[in-house]
Amino acid sequence: MRRAHAIRGRRRVTGREGKAVDPVLTTCPFCPCGCGFYLLAREGRTEGVIPSASDPVSRGRLCARGWASHEAPAWGERLTEPLLRHDGRMRPVSWETALDAAAGSLAAMRRAGRTIGVLGSARATNEENYLAVRMARGALQTPHVGTCLSPAYQPLLDGLHDVTERHAGSGGVADLEGCDVIVLVEGDVAVTHPQVAGAIVRARKAGCRLVTIGAVASQMTRLATLAIAAPPGRERAVTFELAAAALATGRLDTATIVAAGETFDELRRSLAGVEVSKAVARAAGWYAQAQRAGIVVAPLVGDATDLRRLAGDVATLAAATGHLDRDGSPLLMLPARGNLRGACEVGASSAFLPGFAPLSDEKAASRLEGVWGVPPARETGLDATAMLSAARGAVIVAEDPSVVLPAGALAREALGRMECVVLLDAFATGALELATVVLPIASFAENDGTVTGLDGRLRRVRAAVGPPGMARPGWAVLGAMLGRLGPAAEYESAEGVRREIARAVPPDAAPRWRELDQVGVAPKGERNGLRRRSLGPLTPCEPVEPAPFVALWNGVFDWGRDPLVRYSPTLCRESVAQRKLFPGGFVELSKEAMERLGVRQGWPVRLKSAGGEAVAPALMRADLAAGVVVVPFALRDGLAPAMGGRSVASVAVERA
C-alpha cells in the first residue's frame, strides 16, 4: 500500500446520478486554435457543448470538431484499468503492480545502459508533457524526448528564432480579421484550422486582400485575391521570392534597417538579382504597403531545412517591412495538432530544455537541477522516428506513434522490438497491442491542466466529469512514476505541476505560468509584436530536376485516426468510409493527367520512384495541376514504397 496513494486526482466532479451538472468552461482538445467553450455532462458523461461568446479566441464560433468534442470521451473505447503484459497477454492489474512494473523495468534498463525514449504528445496537457520531460532528462537521464509531430513544427520555430528573439510568432487568430493583407502559405486551413480559416473569410468580407501560396487548390485559394501556385513541397521557393520582392519595393522599415546595420547589406546582397514573378511582386507590394498585414503558415510537407528557411523568409519579410513588431500584424505558424506548441515549449524536444533554453545553457541546467534534484541530461536527443528505432524501452504519453509519424509502419515494427513500452492513454489505440504496461489516464474532459494555443495563449483545461473506472489524470500517473524513479516528486494537483513549470523555465517565460487567469494569458510581449533579433542573408532555393509528376501528401497529420475523431460518431464517418473503400490508399490526379494516362475514375495506376513502387486506384480531382499527384496522408502506408519514405517525391505514373 506504500505507493498506491501516490496517485492523486481522485476528485469526483460529477453531480448526482441523473442530474445535469453545471457546464464546465474548458479548452477545445482538437486543433491548436485553442477555442474555449463549456462542456455539458449528465450522469458522469459528457453530452454536449455550449459555445462561449466571451472567449477571446472563438468568440462563440466553433468548428465541427469543437461542437462534437464531448463525444469521444463518452462514446469512445476507454482504458479503464491498468494492464500488464504477461506471457504475451494483457492482464488487468492494480495501479501498484502496474506502476512498480513500469518504473522497475525503466530503472533496470537505465542501470543497464539501454537507450530509453520518452514521447510527449500534442494530445497531452502542458503539465503532462512537462512531467514526461522531467522523467526523460531528469529521472531517466535520457536526452531522447520529444513528440511525433515536432519535426514538422520545430523547424518553423527555429526559423523564426533565426530572425527574431523568440521561438514563436506573434499575434492571434482574431488579429487576422483586422488585416488589410493576409499572406497564407496554404495547406488546407479550412480543414486543419477552421477558426483561422474563419478569420480569413471574415477578413475577406471586410475587404482584406488574400494571397495564397500553395501547390494544391483549396477553399482558401478560391477565396484568394491572388493565388500563387508553388511547386509541390516547395512553398519556400515563393516565400524567398516574396522576401526579395519586398526588399525591392523600397517600402522598408527604416528603424529595422538602421538597427540591422551591416547585416542588412548582407541580406540585400543575398537577394540581389533574384528573379521575381509579376504575381509575387504584386503580393509583396500589397504586403509592404499595408497598415496591418498578417502571415499564416499552415502545416506543410517538406524537409526540415526548407521549413526553417521558409520561416526565416517570412520573418525577414515581416521585419524588413516593419510588420514584425507592429500591433495587429500577426505572424502565425500553425502547429498541426492541439498542444504541439505547448509540448515544444515545456521541453518535449530533442534540442531544448524547458522554455526553449539551449542545452548548453548553464543557468537553465542549474535551475532545473534545483527543481528536479538531479542535473538534466544535456545531450541532443534523437527525433521521434530515430528514437523509436534506437531505443529498447519507451514511455509514450497519449499517442499512437504508428498513426502520427510519417513512417508509420516502421514505428510499429520498432515498438514491437522493444523490451518495455509504457503507454499512458485515455483511449484504446493501435499502440495498445505493442505496449508492455498500459496506464489508463483521464481524457481532456476529465483532466485539469493547461494547453498552449497557436497564439501562445495558455488555456485552462477543466474536468467536466470524473475519469472512467480506475483511470487517473495523466499528471497524477506521471507524478507517481516519477516518485518511484526518484528523486522524490510529489504533486497535489495539475496546478502544482504548473507552478513547478514556472520555476523550470527561464525567468522571462515564467510569469505567464504563474499568472494564469480564466481565459488564459498571452505570452508577455507577443501581443505587442515580435522584436527583431537579427537580419541576415537568405539562402536561395536549390533547383530541382523537372519531373513529369511530383507526388505529395495532402498534409502532415491524419485527424481520422486521432482518438478524439475516431471515437466521435459524428466526426469519424468520412474517414471510416474512406478507409473501408480504399484500404490500400488512392491517389488523386488531374483530369489532364488521367486522360494522358488513359485511366478512368477508380482505375489502378502504378507510382514508381527510385525508392520503389506501389499500385493504387486513381481518383480525378478537378482543381489539380497536371503534374501533381496527391497522396492522402491518412492512407500513406500503402503508398510509402513509391514515395521512398518522403513526403514529396518525383515519381513516374503509369496505368497499371
Next chain:
Amino acid sequence: MDNLFLPRVARIAAVRDETPDTKTFDLVLRQGGEPRDFTFSPGQFMELSVFGVGEAPFCFASSPTRTECIQTTVRRTGVLTDAMHTLAAGDEVGVRGPCGNGFDVAAATAKDLLFIGGGIGLPPLRGLIWNVLDERDRFGKVTILYGARTPTDLVYKDELEEWARRGDVEIHVTVDRGETGWTGNVGMVPVLFDRTELKPATTLAYVCGPPIMIKFVVQELLMRGFSPDSVISTLERMMQCGVGKCNHCCIGHRYVCRDGPVFTYRQIREMTE
C-alpha cells in the same frame, strides 16, 4: 403514441450465403409472438439493428404471404453490414418497422409484370415476386430479367432455377462477365430486352439495381414505349430514423423513408435535390 425508435428483438433462424459478400438472414420476431402480427408489404423496409453497433435500413426480401419468417439479404458494405455478417443462427438482432410505402400490389392486379433486377437489386423485387407467384391468378404475364457482374454475384441461384422451371414465369439471366462453366447470357441487363416480348401499354415494370443500371434500363423502357407512370423503382439514401424525422434521406421536400422508397419514374424525374 409509440416510441418510434424501439426495436423488436428478432432471432436469426438461419443464415445462407448467397455470394461471397452477400448473405440472406431468416428472422423470427421474439417479442409479440407470431411473426404474422408484423405485417408489411413488398417494397417496404425495416431498420435492422445489431445491438451495440447500430441500425441501418434493409428491404424485406421475403413476401408477406410467407409468414414463417422475415427474410433480408445483406451485402457487406459498411460497419453495420460487417457486423451482420459475423452473426449466426441463434443470435439476436433488432427489427423496427415496417417503414416506407411499399409496392402497390392492388394496382398491379391483372397487369403484366416485368421485374428487372441488377445485382443486389433483386432482393426488394423478390418479396414482390413471391407475393405475385403466391397469388398467381390475380396477375397477367410475369417476366423476370436479372443481371449481375459475374455468375458468382447472382443471388438466390436456386430460386432462379425454380422460377425457370415453373411454367408461368418467363425468366432471363445475364452476367457482365462469364466464368468457366457459364453457358448463359453475357452482357448488361438491357441485352435481355430483345429476348422477350414487351407490351408497354398493359405492363408495369419494376426496376431495382445500381443507379447506373437503373439509368440505362429506364432509358430503354421509355424508348420502347413505357409510360413514366408504369416504370417503378426504389430509391436508396443514407437513412437514420426511417420514420421521417432525421432528414438524412430527403430529396427536396420528399422523404425516401416515408414517401418512398418506391416511386414511379415520373415522380423520380420531378424530384430536385
Next chain:
Amino acid sequence: MHSNAARTIGKERMREWIGRLMERAEVLAPTSARAGDIILRRISSPLEVQWGGDIPLLPPKQAVLPQTDPLVSIGRGPGGFVVEPVYDETPRVLFGLRSCDVKGIEFLTRVHEYDLADAAYLRRAAAVTSVSVACVAPCAFGFCICCDAGPFLADSFDVQLTDLGDRFLAEVGSEKGGRLLEPSADLFRTGRADEVALRHELEEAAKRAFGPETCHFASAMRRVSVGRVSAELWDEIADTCLECGACNFVCPTCYCFSVKDQARDGRWVRCRTWDSCQFRAFTLEASGHNPREAHRERVKRRFFHKVSAQYFRRDGAVGCVGCGRCVKVCLGTSDMPAVVAAIRKGEWHG
C-alpha cells in the same frame, strides 16, 4: 380552463414565485457562467437568474431535444436482449426565454407531431412550460419581426411577461401556463387597463426600433422553391462556409439527427445526436456514393429546408425565428440574413 386576463406581479415578488416553481419543477433560466457568458441552465437559486443579458448562444432546444438524447435502453437478460424505451418526463420550467425561442420550441413540437408522432420528443416537451419575457427592444442581431416570432408574442406562449418597470405584466397563453400561476395567485393581482395599454405601447415601440438587420424571406422563398438560384451563387456562398454545423446546432428550429448506440457499463443506450445537413458525411452512403458530394448542394439543402414554399406549407412557417444566433456563431459568413439577401439579389457579398 385558464383565464386570459393579464395579471401583474411586483418585481420584489419574482424571487418568491421562482422559488415556488423550483419546488415543483426543474427551473432552467439564463444565468451568468464562468467566463461571463449568459447560458441557459438549471438554477439552484432564484438569485441566479440573469435578467436582460445577451441571448444565450445555445437556444432552449437543449431542454426538449438534447445534443445527446437517449431513446432506447438495450441490455441483456436471461432470455436474450431486452430493449426498453427511455423517456424523460421531468417537469421543467424554462424561465426567462425570448419570444423567438418560444416560437422555436413550438416549431420543433409541430415537426415532431407531424406524420408519425415522436413520443420520445413529445413526452419531454409536454413536461416543459415556458415563461418568456417579451423583448421591449430588438437585440443586436435579431430579426424576429421578419418571421412573426417576436418581439412580443400573440400566441404560442405559456406565460409571457412584459417588463413594466417595477412590475411585470403576466399573460397566460395556455393551460400549462395557467398552472404555473394558480398556486401563486397570492403573488399576482389582476392587471389594470393602463398596464395592458402600456404593454401594447411597448410592443409598438419595440417593433419600430428594429434596425437594419432584416431578412426578406418571401422573395427568397420564391427563388429557392423553384430552383432559381444559380449554381455559381451557391458555390460562392459555399466558399465562405466552413461546414462547422453551428448554424444548425444553435438554430431553434433545426432538428436533424443521427442514431447511435452508446456503451454504458455492459449495456447500450441508443441515442439520437444532433447532426448537420452541412456535413459531407450527412448523406454519405455505405457504398461511398454521396448525393450531396458538392459543398454547394449542402448549402442549397439547408436553405431549401429553411425557406422553400414546400416546407413552409408543411411546417406552417419558415424554419427561422429570427433569433440572429447563426449570425453570431457562423465560423464563416454564410448566416441566414446574408444568404437570404444573396438569394434575393442574385449576388453574394460574403
